[in-house]
Amino acid sequence: MSEFNKEVVDLVWGKPSGGGVSTSIFRRWSQGFVFSEHEQTALKQFEGGPCAVIAPVQAFLLKNILFNRESSNWRQMSEEEQKTALCSTLSEILESACASASTGFCLVTWAKGQTPHTSTLSKTQTQPQTQAVPKPESSQTPQDPQPTALAAEDLGFEQFHSVLHKRTVLSVSDLREEVLSLYQSWRGCCGVLLFLYSVILTKGIENIRNEIQDPTEPLIDPIHGHGSQSLVNLLVTGHAVSNVWDGDRECSGMKLHGIHKQASVGFLTLMESLRYCKVGAFLKSPKFPIWILGSETHLSVFFTKEMLLVAPECPSEQARRVFQSFDPEDNGFIPESLLEDVMKALDLVSEPEYVSLVKSKLDPESLGIILLGPFLLEFFPDQDSGIPDSFPVYHYNGLKQSNHKERVEYVEGTALVLGFEDPMVRTDDTPVKRCLQTKWPYIELLWTTNRSPSLN
Numbered sequence: 001m002s003e004f005n006k007e008v009v010d011l012v013w014g015k016p017s018g019g020g021v022s023t024s025i026f027r028r029w030s031q032g033f034v035f036s037e038h039e040q041t042a043l044k045q046f047e048g049g050p051c052a053v054i055a056p057v058q059a060f061l062l063k064n065i066l067f068n069r070e071s072s073n074w075r076q077m078s079e080e081e082q083k084t085a086l087c088s089t090l091s092e093i094l095e096s097a098c099a100s101a102s103t104g105f106c107l108v109t110w111a112k113g114q115t116p117h118t119s120t121l122s123k124t125q126t127q128p129q130t131q132a133v134p135k136p137e138s139s140q141t142p143q144d145p146q147p148t149a150l151a152a153e154d155l156g157f158e159q160f161h162s163v164l165h166k167r168t169v170l171s172v173s174d175l176r177e178e179v180l181s182l183y184q185s186w187r188g189c190c191g192v193l194l195f196l197y198s199v200i201l202t203k204g205i206e207n208i209r210n211e212i213q214d215p216t217e218p219l220i221d222p223i224h225g226h227g228s229q230s231l232v233n234l235l236v237t238g239h240a241v242s243n244v245w246d247g248d249r250e251c252s253g254m255k256l257h258g259i260h261k262q263a264s265v266g267f268l269t270l271m272e273s274l275r276y277c278k279v280g281a282f283l284k285s286p287k288f289p290i291w292i293l294g295s296e297t298h299l300s301v302f303f304t305k306e307m308l309l310v311a312p313e314c315p316s317e318q319a320r321r322v323f324q325s326f327d328p329e330d331n332g333f334i335p336e337s338l339l340e341d342v343m344k345a346l347d348l349v350s351e352p353e354y355v356s357l358v359k360s361k362l363d364p365e366s367l368g369i370i371l372l373g374p375f376l377l378e379f380f381p382d383q384d385s386g387i388p389d390s391f392p393v394y395h396y397n398g399l400k401q402s403n404h405k406e407r408v409e410y411v412e413g414t415a416l417v418l419g420f421e422d423p424m425v426r427t428d429d430t431p432v433k434r435c436l437q438t439k440w441p442y443i444e445l446l447w448t449t450n451r452s453p454s455l456n
Helices: 002-013 023-028 051-067 079-097 157-162 172-181 183-187 191-203 205-211 229-237 315-325 336-345 352-362 372-379 431-436
Strands: 105-110 164-169 249-251 254-256 266-269 290-294 299-303 333-335 369-371 390-396 411-417 443-447
Touching: 002 157, 002 191, 002 205, 023 157, 051 079, 051 191, 051 229, 051 290, 051 299, 079 172, 079 183, 079 191, 079 229, 105 172, 105 191, 157 164, 164 172, 164 191, 172 183, 183 191, 191 205, 191 229, 205 229, 229 290, 266 431, 290 431, 299 431, 315 336, 315 372, 333 336, 336 352, 336 369, 352 369, 352 372, 369 372, 431 443
Parallel strands: 266 290
Antiparallel strands: 105 164, 249 254, 290 299, 299 390, 333 369, 390 411, 411 443
8 A cells, every 4th residue: 555655644634744643643543443332333432533434434324223224122233233234334435435436445454464463563562462452342252352442552653554455346245245354454443544544545535635625634633633524524425525515606716515415314513503604405404314413523423213304395495495595694684686596496486577576575675685584484384394393312422421421322312393482392502402403493302311412
């Protein structure tokens, strides 16, 4: 992999001052995909940073467990089922990232004989690395030591990149077989990075650079260790675009790329509640009722089994989305000059005389603006979205320190989605709720625990 090393490192880590990534940042990213001892379908995250990979993998993992697996209890999995579920999820993300079937899929793993627990990666190391080896979690015998889930202390940034091997497979069936055979690598030391590098090389370095808004921006911040929005979008949609709105936008003559089709799992962010950005419908309304939630520094997952939440748009929801596409700053109104364009986009009668009549009705004071609420009431009154009044929900946060008693477990609750604000059922104002309100403005959450789950 030597010819790829510099390009991969520059793309992922950038060019930090001092010439390298700090030991602490690399260590935080050097874990594998490890299931919680307390929640058999949940992945653990040991330190801040790799949530940019772990949370999307967890979201797709839940999709496959909840909707593709025939089992009455989705929270229980044997070790063999964990292996199958994780590897099929990793394969699915790799398939999504593949730019062209003719180029095949790239898998990055350890060079032969160089796995951290068996190789002599430094001249001073004479014994195999067996310290911090966890108890075996697979069917292998205890005599066969497993790669540690945390970073092997003697494996540094430079050494890691010197012992990587790239293999290419051309068919989806071969990909799935190879990913399954590499299970111990995925769950062992640096498994998260091995998978990330596999996605990057499968997608193609040049393809990623063409999609990122600022090609000099690394996928991982070398100072703080957080993954970028481009990295999250790459894993969720297969495209490393830097924005979360629908489609492309022009700004000062520059094309800014967004999301171009409905995602399988969604994305919501606290930043939208602070009006820093606006997530488009393709991420906000995914195919499955699973959403990655973004705070300022962390990613978690909110999910339910209620498929009515992701049913096709009713006409009023489509109208809201189209209206808001003409209101990019989310003001809640558009200039009256755009009303005809909105009506045409919704296939409403748009003859000039009728448009003038609607303008006078929706803007009786001649302020020159059309408000969203009156527009929806005029054309789509009393439409039921079909969403049930209440439904069970779950929240996942992979960081053990963010969980009660440091046990990585799902927090269960009930969601109430109302059509208006009802002071009688108002619940606490929490970051999780503010994040979800960017999709359901009048959602209320009742958790079974004494404290609301943490976004951080």
